[in-house]
Amino acid sequence: MSIVNDKSCSWINDLSSRANIKILSQDKHCDWLIIGAGYTGLSAARKLGELHPNKEIILVDAQQAGEGASSRNSGYLVDTTLREGFASNKDLENFKKKANIYELGIQVVKKFIKEHQVDCDWNECGKFYASSNNKDESILKNFSETLTKLGFEHNFFSNSELKKRLGTSFYNIALHTKGGILLHPGKLVRAMIDTLPENVQLFENTSLLKWEATNDKVKCYFKNGTIHSQKIIFATNGFLKSLGIKKNYNFPLTLTASMTRSLSNEEFKSIGEPKEWGVLSVRQMGATIRMTKDKRILIRNTAEVHNPLKMTKMDLDKRSFKQKIGIKKRFPQLPDDIIQSSWSGIVSRSRNSSQIFEKIDTNVFVAGCYNGSGIGVGTLFGEQIAIKASNESSNEIDIIERREKPTWLPPQPFLNLGVRVRLMFERIRSESDL
Ligand SMILES: Cc1cc2nc3c(=O)[nH]c(=O)nc-3n(C[C@H](O)[C@H](O)[C@H](O)COP(=O)(O)OP(=O)(O)OC[C@H]3O[C@@H](n4cnc5c(N)ncnc54)[C@H](O)[C@@H]3O)c2cc1C
Numbered sequence: 025m026s027i028v029n030d031k032s033c034s035w036i037n038d039l040s041s042r043a044n045i046k047i048l049s050q051d052k053h054c055d056w057l058i059i060g061a062g063y064t065g066l067s068a069a070r071k072l073g074e075l076h077p078n079k080e081i082i083l084v085d086a087q088q089a090g091e092g093a094s095s096r097n098s099g100y101l102v103d104t105t106l107r108e109g110f111a112s113n114k115d116l117e118n119f120k121k122k123a124n125i126y127e128l129g130i131q132v133v134k135k136f137i138k139e140h141q142v143d144c145d146w147n148e149c150g151k152f153y154a155s156s157n158n159k160d161e162s163i164l165k166n167f168s169e170t171l172t173k174l175g176f177e178h179n180f181f182s183n184s185e186l187k188k189r190l191g192t193s194f195y196n197i198a199l200h201t202k203g204g205i206l207l208h209p210g211k212l213v214r215a216m217i218d219t220l221p222e223n224v225q226l227f228e229n230t231s232l233l234k235w236e237a238t239n240d241k242v243k244c245y246f247k248n249g250t251i252h253s254q255k256i257i258f259a260t261n262g263f264l265k266s267l268g269i270k271k272n273y274n275f276p277l278t279l280t281a282s283m284t285r286s287l288s289n290e291e292f293k294s295i296g297e298p299k300e301w302g303v304l305s306v307r308q309m310g311a312t313i314r315m316t317k318d319k320r321i322l323i324r325n326t327a328e329v330h331n332p333l334k335m336t337k338m339d340l341d342k343r344s345f346k347q348k349i350g351i352k353k354r355f356p357q358l359p360d361d362i363i364q365s366s367w368s369g370i371v372s373r374s375r376n377s378s379q380i381f382e383k384i385d386t387n388v389f390v391a392g393c394y395n396g397s398g399i400g401v402g403t404l405f406g407e408q409i410a411i412k413a414s415n416e417s418s419n420e421i422d423i424i425e426r427r428e429k430p431t432w433l434p435p436q437p438f439l440n441l442g443v444r445v446r447l448m449f450e451r452i453r454s455e456s457d458l
Pocket residue numbers: 025027059060061062063064065084085086087088089090091092093094095096097098099100101102230231232233259260261262263267279280281324368369370371391392393394395396397398399400402
């Protein structure tokens with residue numbers, strides 16, 4: 025399997041290129057092997073390095089470390105995700121358990137950036153759930169009731185207030201949650217690479233082709249060698265299913281996003297010079313849209329079942345066109361040709377939006393499936409799966425293990441068919457806010 029990514033993600037292009045990329049070229053033995061070097065794998069490696077300073081730890085990625093979804097996302101470190109209301113107290117209880125995990129995720133990222141003095145454009149400006157459709161007020165009111173019950177600070181915004189705050193009159197109603205954070209995802213993941221402990225060896229452009237677990241070892245096959253390890257952690261998120269891991273409990277989705285160049289001073293003035301903000305859609309498939317601190321606009325308005333290994337230039341161009349329209353609808357005064365880059369990324373989803381965190385065989389551990397909210401949770405799960413795999417315990421593990429577990433998915437072709445129909449339905453429901 026080779027992962028071929030577009031080379032045009034603005035977040036990645038903002039960073040300096042890295043030297044000393046090592047590719048696996050011979051057989052190796054180690055104590056710990058981690059597959060996947062995004063937030064999850066890098067955090068697992070960092071924690072294992074701390075816990076076992078004298079052990080050999082190898083971290084492998086099929087592409088350059090951090091260049092998967094971890095630097096291709098929209099940069100919302102979330103405290104909550106929108107729910108339209110609950111059928112029972114059990115649902116409310118599950119929402120609370122999830123919010124507890126998000127809170128731990130925020131804390132762990134905060135701790136990391138403080139300890140390593142990371143500049144990742146951290147902004148505790150909260151996030152908006154906004155809609156152009158007044159009918160969505162009832163959804164937001166239900167959500168507000170939940171937030172009030174659980175003690176999350178939030179406010180409602182009207183069209184005129186939103187125009188001032190966001191620089192667009194597109195939205196009619198919004199709920200702002202105070203607790204969300206906006207950041208530069210590429211800078212965050214790069215810092216995780218730069219601060220890997222010394223006893224972690226990183227091999228990049230090294231794709232795991234096949235693996236087998238015997239009683240006391242795991243053997244992994246790559247193009248130019250094998251790695252024998254005592255224990256393995258899978259941190260491949262959107263690629264868990266293609267490696268045969270928890271394949272009846274998670275599936276990949278491809279998201280695409282575009283980013284404009286920085287607006288000129290005149291362009292920025294024409295939209296009222298708003299401060300940095302982030303909007304998530306009230307409708308599931310509506311656009312995520314963000315104004316960055318350096319006056320760029322990011323938009324994501326697609327989620328699809330797509331071959332996860334490759335998106336062609338033509339496929340990407342089609343999606344970029346939809347994003348251009350999404351920006352134009354909100355900011356008609358801006359020029360047509362301001363999109364600087366478009367890219368795709370793969371996430372992992374489960375049926376009930378729950379995450380995977382478990383031991384799946386004697387020496388085999390897995391963390392992933394963050395349902396599109398993996399900045400904080402990925403960082404948290406990476407560290408905690410390392411602790412769990414070291415046979416140690418923590419309060420965080422207790423909280424993580426209290427969550428609802430992912431539920432079973434039907435086999436192919438029913439799964440893809442079901443997901444496609446659901447996405448199509450959600451897209452129609454979200455049409456006005458794409
Ligand atoms: C467009 C987009 C917007 C998003 N927005 C947000 C957001 O605003 N907030 C948020 O919290 N989350 C968001 N997400 C989700 C978030 O990016 C992911 O949840 C997070 O990156 C997961 O981190 P990870 O380390 O588990 O996985 P990844 O970052 O996907 O890392 C997995 C790594 O595994 C590697 N790999 C896969 N297969 C193999 C193999 N066979 N051999 C070796 N290596 C392999 C991949 O190359 C990849 O680098 C978004 C995602 C996308 C794509």
